[in-house]
Amino acid sequence: MTEEWLIKGVSIAGGPGAADIHLDGGEIVAVGAGIAAPTARVLDAQGLIALPGLVDLHAHLREPGSEDAETVETGTRAAALGGYTAVHAMANTEPVADTAGVVEQIWRLGQQAGYADVRPVGAVTVGRHGRQLAELGAMADSAAAVRVFSDDGDCVADPLLMRRALEYVKAFDGVIAQHAQEPRLTEGAQLNEGEVASRLGLPGWPAAAEEAIIARDCLLAAHTGSRLHVCHVSTAGSVEIVRWAKSKGWQVTAEVTPHHLLLTDDLAGGYDTVFKVNPPLRTRADVDALRQGLADGTIDCVATDHAPHPVEAKETEWAAAANGMTGLETALRVVQLAMVDTGLLDWAGVADRMSRRPAAIGRLPGHGQPVAPGSPASLTLYDAAAPAEAVDPAAHASKSRNSPFAGMALPGRVHATFLRGAATVLDGKVTR
Amino acid sequence: MNRHLISAADLSRDDAILILDTAAELASVAGRPIRKLPTLRGLTVVNCFYEDSTRTRTSFEAAAKRLSADVINFSAKGSSVAKGESLKDTALTLEAMGTDAVIIRHSASGAAHTLARWVTGSVVNAGDGTHEHPTQALLDAFTMRQRLVGDGERGRGMGLDGLRVTIVGDVLHSRVARSNVLLLSTLGAEVTVVAPPTLMPYAVESWPCKVSYDLDAELRKADVVMMLRVQQERMSAAYFPSIREYRRRYGLDTGRMALLPEHAIVMHPGPMNRGVEIAAEVADSPRSTIVAQVSNGVIVRMAVLYLLLGGAGEGAAA
Numbered sequence: 001m002t003e004e005w006l007i008k009g010v011s012i013a014g015g016p017g018a019a020d021i022h023l024d025g026g027e028i029v030a031v032g033a034g035i036a037a038p039t040a041r042v043l044d045a046q047g048l049i050a051l052p053g054l055v056d057l058h059a060h061l062r063e064p065g066s067e068d069a070e071t072v073e074t075g076t077r078a079a080a081l082g083g084y085t086a087v088h089a090m091a092n093t094e095p096v097a098d099t100a101g102v103v104e105q106i107w108r109l110g111q112q113a114g115y116a117d118v119r120p121v122g123a124v125t126v127g128r129h130g131r132q133l134a135e136l137g138a139m140a141d142s143a144a145a146v147r148v149f150s151d152d153g154d155c156v157a158d159p160l161l162m163r164r165a166l167e168y169v170k171a172f173d174g175v176i177a178q179h180a181q182e183p184r185l186t187e188g189a190q191l192n193e194g195e196v197a198s199r200l201g202l203p204g205w206p207a208a209a210e211e212a213i214i215a216r217d218c219l220l221a222a223h224t225g226s227r228l229h230v231c232h233v234s235t236a237g238s239v240e241i242v243r244w245a246k247s248k249g250w251q252v253t254a255e256v257t258p259h260h261l262l263l264t265d266d267l268a269g270g271y272d273t274v275f276k277v278n279p280p281l282r283t284r285a286d287v288d289a290l291r292q293g294l295a296d297g298t299i300d301c302v303a304t305d306h307a308p309h310p311v312e313a314k315e316t317e318w319a320a321a322a323n324g325m326t327g328l329e330t331a332l333r334v335v336q337l338a339m340v341d342t343g344l345l346d347w348a349g350v351a352d353r354m355s356r357r358p359a360a361i362g363r364l365p366g367h368g369q370p371v372a373p374g375s376p377a378s379l380t381l382y383d384a385a386a387p388a389e390a391v392d393p394a395a396h397a398s399k400s401r402n403s404p405f406a407g408m409a410l411p412g413r414v415h416a417t418f419l420r421g422a423a424t425v426l427d428g429k430v431t432r
Numbered sequence: 433m434n435r436h437l438i439s440a441a442d443l444s445r446d447d448a449i450l451i452l453d454t455a456a457e458l459a460s461v462a463g464r465p466i467r468k469l470p471t472l473r474g475l476t477v478v479n480c481f482y483e484d485s486t487r488t489r490t491s492f493e494a495a496a497k498r499l500s501a502d503v504i505n506f507s508a509k510g511s512s513v514a515k516g517e518s519l520k521d522t523a524l525t526l527e528a529m530g531t532d533a534v535i536i537r538h539s540a541s542g543a544a545h546t547l548a549r550w551v552t553g554s555v556v557n558a559g560d561g562t563h564e565h566p567t568q569a570l571l572d573a574f575t576m577r578q579r580l581v582g583d584g585e586r587g588r589g590m591g592l593d594g595l596r597v598t599i600v601g602d603v604l605h606s607r608v609a610r611s612n613v614l615l616l617s618t619l620g621a622e623v624t625v626v627a628p629p630t631l632m633p634y635a636v637e638s639w640p641c642k643v644s645y646d647l648d649a650e651l652r653k654a655d656v657v658m659m660l661r662v663q664q665e666r667m668s669a670a671y672f673p674s675i676r677e678y679r680r681r682y683g684l685d686t687g688r689m690a691l692l693p694e695h696a697i698v699m700h701p702g703p704m705n706r707g708v709e710i711a712a713e714v715a716d717s718p719r720s721t722i723v724a725q726v727s728n729g730v731i732v733r734m735a736v737l738y739l740l741l742g743g744a745g746e747g748a749a750a
Contacts, residue, residue, distance in 0.1 A: 190541075193634045193635075194634060194635050195635040195638045197634070198633040198634050198635050198636065198638070198639075199610075199638075199639075200541055200542060200563060201541040201542075201560070201561055201562035201563030201564065201607060201610060202541050202542070202561075202562075202563075203562075204634050206634075270545065271541075271542030271545045271546055312518065315518070315520050316518055316519060316520070316546070317519055317538065317540035317542060317543045317546055318540060318541060318542045318546070319540045319541065319542075319561070320540065
């Protein structure tokens with residue numbers, strides 16, 4: 001069913017001023033002042049910002065295997081409400097997304113749900129065990145057309161295996177998205193190694209464990225001429241290393257999560273497990289370096305690492321609690337607070353870091369394109385002037401409630417999301 | 433005072449001195465033929481031990497019983513905990529049975545903190561992972577005050593101002609060290625921690641204590657030296673090369689004991705590894721307060737329970 005829309009008086013991120021956008025047949029057919037479209041549904045968008053539909057390179061949709069935490073349907077509904085039109089689904093499902101069969105299943109579940117395009121991430125190694133390459137080519141050639149491969153949750157720690165993976169995916173322009181965590185340096189690790197962890201008696205998670213792997217992998221990417229993407233960069237040192245690798249012209253990209261742009265390890269002072277995450281929350285100095293890195297483009301994009309968990313996985317002793325926090329429904333608001341309201345990034349920059357670049361890294365067709373005639377009509381209308389409102393996880397479309405932003409006042413509101421011309425969200429609510 | 437005792441940081445100087453003074457009063461009762469007080473009659477105290485510790489459990493049990501509380505021992509072994517019941521469900525069960533205080537020992541740092549969210553009674557942390565063990569610090573402070581500041585009435589109202597305390601050993605994994613550093617500094621003592629650098633917590637410079645790797649230098653100026661238990665399994669994780677080398681560099685033998693000033697005392701929270709961190713001759717010497725620490729443990733825990741629950745029992749007016 002195709003929809004025809006006339007979005008009136010919107011300011012396009014990076015554009016000169018208010019304009020109308022005419023959507024028809026799944027495409028943007030016209031952009032300009034005073035467009036006449038008598039058969040179109042009209043959406044008065046004065047005061048709203050139009051962004052290309054957001055693209056998440058890193059989300060855990062939990063299906064198959066952990067449908068108590070999230071399903072592709074609930075996860076993509078959450079994504080649409082957060083302004084996303086495409087989501088990469090991480091491979092740590094049960095069974096692991098390490099074959100063409102599993103990735104096609106996830107891709108189809110996304111098609112059926114219809115709230116956002118779901119692009120499965122394939123596991124690098126069989127079972128994510130870090131011993132043998134998974135059939136990366138078969139996943140690439142499948143209907144799911146996988147281009148991003150990751151053992152996320154675990155690091156591809158074996159340097160030879162990592163080298164081979166980086167080389168192998170060149171044949172189909174794939175990218176290895178590394179979860180950078182040196183396993184020996186993080187045995188039993190619970191919280192950023194620093195003042196807070198020492199006081200709480202929790203085994204420390206040193207920044208060097210992340211940075212050592214990133215440095216190694218940058219060298220391997222350079223040596224093989226391959227594409228490396230670094231997942232959820234969390235330390236100031238990691239930003240420095242990526243900046244250095246980019247200065248050499250190596251094909252290294254990186255992402256940062258909304259929570260690492262805003263939250264610090266001292267929040268764990270009361271052992272509240274909602275703040276337990278991998279990589280861990282770091283210090284204020286790290287947060288500042290991450291923001292700077294995202295602003296200057298060293299870090300290419302924001303990726304949510306949306307990691308839903310059922311209540312019982314978090315309502316426990318710290319050491320027994322699951323890592324991870326939800327993020328799809330709050331990402332854009334957090335980015336506004338951390339990056340836009342601080343003057344570090346303008347809305348064109350947000351469009352670049354949350355849509356254009358992640359789509360480019362994932363080689364995702366039909367996303368991340370400018371809000372201009374001829375582009376697919378996938379876009380997000382955002383009300384940045386909406387008064388800051390406390391986050392209520394109970395109101396989230398995600399099945400899980402483990403939002404670290406619960407009770408925090410975040411600015412802004414996603415007003416509407418369009419996926420190829422069809423509204424998935426209107427007035428902040430899913431359309432079906 | 434707070435309703436719970438979870439961290440030594442929960443205690444102000446006045447709180448800590450009140451506990452020590454109360455303990456000193458209770459100590460005089462301990463000398464009487466009938467040592468039982470009716471204060472907590474009708475109240476229920478649960479010893480919830482997820483980790484084996486006969487010493488600490490019996491100490492708390494004796495303390496609660498001498499105050500006439502009903503004591504339930506809930507140990508992880510043979511209970512539903514072994515069947516995978518969550519801490520929350522255990523808490524709700526204890527809550528439903530009507531408990532006035534839960535004394536918890538757990539292998540996870542923060543377990544006492546977490547439990548306190550789910551129960552209405554008082555929570556006393558009897559050791560949580562590598563976090564804290566505040567009643568151990570209180571009994572240590574009590575012992576120091578008794579021996580070096582003033583016993584009984586003479587110590588009343590006094591802290592540990594200016595006392596130089598050296599804590600030696602596996603500071604990184606020690607809940608005893610964490611609680612002692614916080615409490616002793618609150619009471620005015622000058623604390624120094626000594627350990628091989630591998631067993632020193634990261635960012636230890638943010639703690640209210642001094643840091644040294646040189647035991648001999650510290651011993652010469654110490655009023656108190658507190659030896660921590662070192663676990664042999666730390667060796668396999670490359671914290672130090674061998675027990676022999678550890679003993680040579682950080683063990684307290686008679687030669688090292690001779691470096692201590694005349695009045696200085698030697699403490700150990702137990703259980704000891706004789707011949708590792710402490711030589712048998714040192715443990716059994718007159719400087720050693722190790723046995724006194726155990727008896728003071730009961731008295732200090734009585735004081736804690738009395739102050740947290742006092743006034744609530746049927747026997748309070750008696």
